[in-house]
Amino acid sequence: MAIALADIKKLRDMTSAGMMDCKKALEEAEGDFKRAVEILREKGKSTLAKRGDNETTQGAVLSRIGGGKAILVCLGCETDFVAATPDFKKLAGSIADAAIAQFPADLEALKAVKGADGYTLDEDITNQAGKTGEKHVLAYYGALEAPFVSEYVHFNGKLGAIVAFNKVVPAEIARGIAMQVASMNPVAVDPASVPADVLESERTVAIQKTKDEQVQKAVDNALKKVGINPAHVDSEDHIESNTAKGWLTPEQAQQAREIIAKVSEETLASLAQKEQMINGIVNGRIQKFLKENTLMEQEYQLSDDKATVAAALKAVDAEAKVVAFKRFSLAD
Numbered sequence: 001m002a003i004a005l006a007d008i009k010k011l012r013d014m015t016s017a018g019m020m021d022c023k024k025a026l027e028e029a030e031g032d033f034k035r036a037v038e039i040l041r042e043k044g045k046s047t048l049a050k051r052g053d054n055e056t057t058q059g060a061v062l063s064r065i066g067g068g069k070a071i072l073v074c075l076g077c078e079t080d081f082v083a084a085t086p087d088f089k090k091l092a093g094s095i096a097d098a099a100i101a102q103f104p105a106d107l108e109a110l111k112a113v114k115g116a117d118g119y120t121l122d123e124d125i126t127n128q129a130g131k132t133g134e135k136h137v138l139a140y141y142g143a144l145e146a147p148f149v150s151e152y153v154h155f156n157g158k159l160g161a162i163v164a165f166n167k168v169v170p171a172e173i174a175r176g177i178a179m180q181v182a183s184m185n186p187v188a189v190d191p192a193s194v195p196a197d198v199l200e201s202e203r204t205v206a207i208q209k210t211k212d213e214q215v216q217k218a219v220d221n222a223l224k225k226v227g228i229n230p231a232h233v234d235s236e237d238h239i240e241s242n243t244a245k246g247w248l249t250p251e252q253a254q255q256a257r258e259i260i261a262k263v264s265e266e267t268l269a270s271l272a273q274k275e276q277m278i279n280g281i282v283n284g285r286i287q288k289f290l291k292e293n294t295l296m297e298q299e300y301q302l303s304d305d306k307a308t309v310a311a312a313l314k315a316v317d318a319e320a321k322v323v324a325f326k327r328f329s330l331a332d
Contacts, residue, residue, distance in 0.1 A: 021131065056137050058083045059330055060092040061160040063151035064100035070149035070162035071099040072326050073110070075125070076139035082132050083157075091128050095121055099141060107141040142326030150174035152182050158330040166321045173316050176302045177295070180309060181325045185332075186295040189322050190310075194294060199286070206285040210278055211271055218267040222259050228252055233260070295322060 029035035056076030060083060063072045075092040077083050095110070098121060104110045111122035119127070121138070129136040146164035152175055153160035161181035165174065180186075188194040220230040232242045233256040243253045271278060291297045296310040303312050313320050 056135055056139060057330060058158075059139065060089060060157050061140075061153055061328055061330065062092055062096040062157075063153050063160050063162055064096050065149050065151050065162070066100055068145055068147060068149060069100060069103055070144045070151055070164065070326075071096065071103070072140065072142040072151070072160050072162045072328055073099050073138070074140040074160075074328050074330065076137045076330065077132070078134045082134050085132075087128065087131065091124060094124070095138065099143070103143060103145075104141075107138065110141045111138055139330075140328040142328065144324055144326060146323055148174065150178045152178035154182060159328070161325060161327040163322055164324040166323050167317070167319065169313070169320045170316055173313060176300070177309060177313065177322060178325075180298065180301055181295060181327050182329075183301060184295075184298055185327060185329075186298060186325075187293045188295070189324065190294050190296040191290040194290065202286060202289050203282060206282040206289075207278065210281045210285070211268065214271055215264050215267045219260055219263045222263045223256060226255065226259070228256050228259075233257075295325065 025036040056078055058078060058080045059074055059076035061072070061074045063070065065071075073092075073096050075088070075095055077088065082088055094115060098113045098115065099110055102110075102113050104113060111120060111125075113121050115121065115124060117124070125136045125138060142162065144162050144164040146166065148165040148168045149162060150165070150171075151160070151162045159182050161178045163174065163178045163181055187198055223230045223233065228248070231238075232247055233239050233253070239248065239253050239256060242248045243250060248256070296308065296313075298309050299306050300309045300312040307315070309322075313322070
């Protein structure tokens with residue numbers, strides 16, 4: 001059937017879909033607007049299904065604050081071209097507005113929030129995917145509620161953070177700490193709040209690294225004593241290539257292999273009797289990790305005197321504390 005241009009424009013105004021997509025949908029629906037809208041939405045579902053494994057490394061990170069509440073959301077897509085379109089930006093903004101207004105408990109609850117058009121945000125995202133032919137996903141939603149909140153979104157729109165405080169603090173440092181969270185990506189507010197599994201993982205890595213360093217040190221010393229450069233035999237590939245180049249004789253190559261195997265085994269056995277020494281080194285590494293990766297212990301990036309975030313905050317209000325934060329980056 002022939003479809004009037006006015007009807008195509010009407011459907012476009014209703015859905016923001018392309019003119020040709022609207023024309024085809026109306027033709028398939030035989031002029032039924034309600035059915036045509038559903039056809040366009042089904043197209044969006046088909047797009048998501050076909051592109052389900054595609055990465056959504058582009059998109060928009062947005063924040064909103066108000067009334068002691070803060071939200072951070074990310075609408076992801078596949079290309080920066082789509083992320084820059086007005087329709088995409090409008091949808092991302094409407095999601096952020098809905099999030100701060102409704103303040104849902106989690107990501108799934110946010111997806112179920114209905115907009116003015118009567119459709120859920122999840123359905124609106126599906127519809128947008130159908131219009132662009134790209135996968136779209138509500139990649140992140142975080143919310144905080146506290147006596148005072150702050151936010152920061154990087155100028156490229158791909159990185160943001162929200163921070164909750166126990167009381168009102170000056171806007172400058174509140175925003176500065178939100179910028180700190182965004183740029184330095186701390187794992188927790190302070191050492192006491194680092195998750196146990198994170199600490200255990202770091203301890204395991206620190207123990208292995210410490211043992212590897214002790215073994216390597218002993219091996220290097222043993223190699224130097226017999227006149228072999230440790231850098232020439234630090235892997236089997238290097239041993240073979242340096243022997244071919246004439247930098248090692250075949251005898252030296254074999255001697256190096258024997259020394260590496262023997263000294264490594266002996267050193268590991270001796271380390272079993274040096275638990276106190278190992279723990280001392282490991283504890284030092286853990287303390288370094290906590291200083292570099294917990295918000296309050298980090299060096300405040302906007303400080304001129306290398307003060308910690310805790311010290312910078314205390315300088316403006318001795319009773320002020322950060323109680324929580326949320327961060328998301330499309331680059332992570």
